[in-house]
Amino acid sequence: MKRNLLLFFLFVLPFGQPEQITWKTLSDVKFEKQWDKKEGMYVLYPSFGESVKKMAGKEVQISGYVIPVDYNENFYVLSAFPYSACFFCGGAGPESVISLKFKDKSERFKTDTKLEVKGRLELNSSDIYEMNYILRDVEKVH
Numbered sequence: 001m002k003r004n005l006l007l008f009f010l011f012v013l014p015f016g017q018p019e020q021i022t023w024k025t026l027s028d029v030k031f032e033k034q035w036d037k038k039e040g041m042y043v044l045y046p047s048f049g050e051s052v053k054k055m056a057g058k059e060v061q062i063s064g065y066v067i068p069v070d071y072n073e074n075f076y077v078l079s080a081f082p083y084s085a086c087f088f089c090g091g092a093g094p095e096s097v098i099s100l101k102f103k104d105k106s107e108r109f110k111t112d113t114k115l116e117v118k119g120r121l122e123l124n125s126s127d128i129y130e131m132n133y134i135l136r137d138v139e140k141v142h
Contacts, residue, residue, distance in 0.1 A: 021055065031047070056123045061118040065078070080118060
């Protein structure tokens with residue numbers, strides 16, 4: 001009985017929990033400017049580091065500040081920084097934001113709401129109309 005309980009805590013429980021990540025972890029990325037003919041401007045394309053690539057497709061958990069992009073479309077971004085210092089308005093880089101794709105689209109969030117979320121991490125290096133980091137099947141943790 002004790003052996004089975006020990007095996008449960010060592011092997012079963014860790015697989016059901018999302019991996020806690022930080023914004024520092026997500027900073028393992030380099031960007032290269034490339035000309036985009038369609039948009040007629042230079043665009044930053046990411047090259048993800050190994051530590052970030054290892055997390056692709058995994059369930060992760062992270063906290064940050066909510067930035068509503070489009071309330072009607074339930075399009076939110078989680079930022080390492082509050083709105084006044086975020087990627088869009090401040091001087092932060094594109095590695096400091098994650099697009100949130102919520103499971104439950106009924107809840108609404110205000111700008112700069114501090115939120116901890118979990119979801120499946122997707123890396124985006126080609127679609128310039130999306131963030132470089134996308135969290136799918138997002139659920140609020142706190």
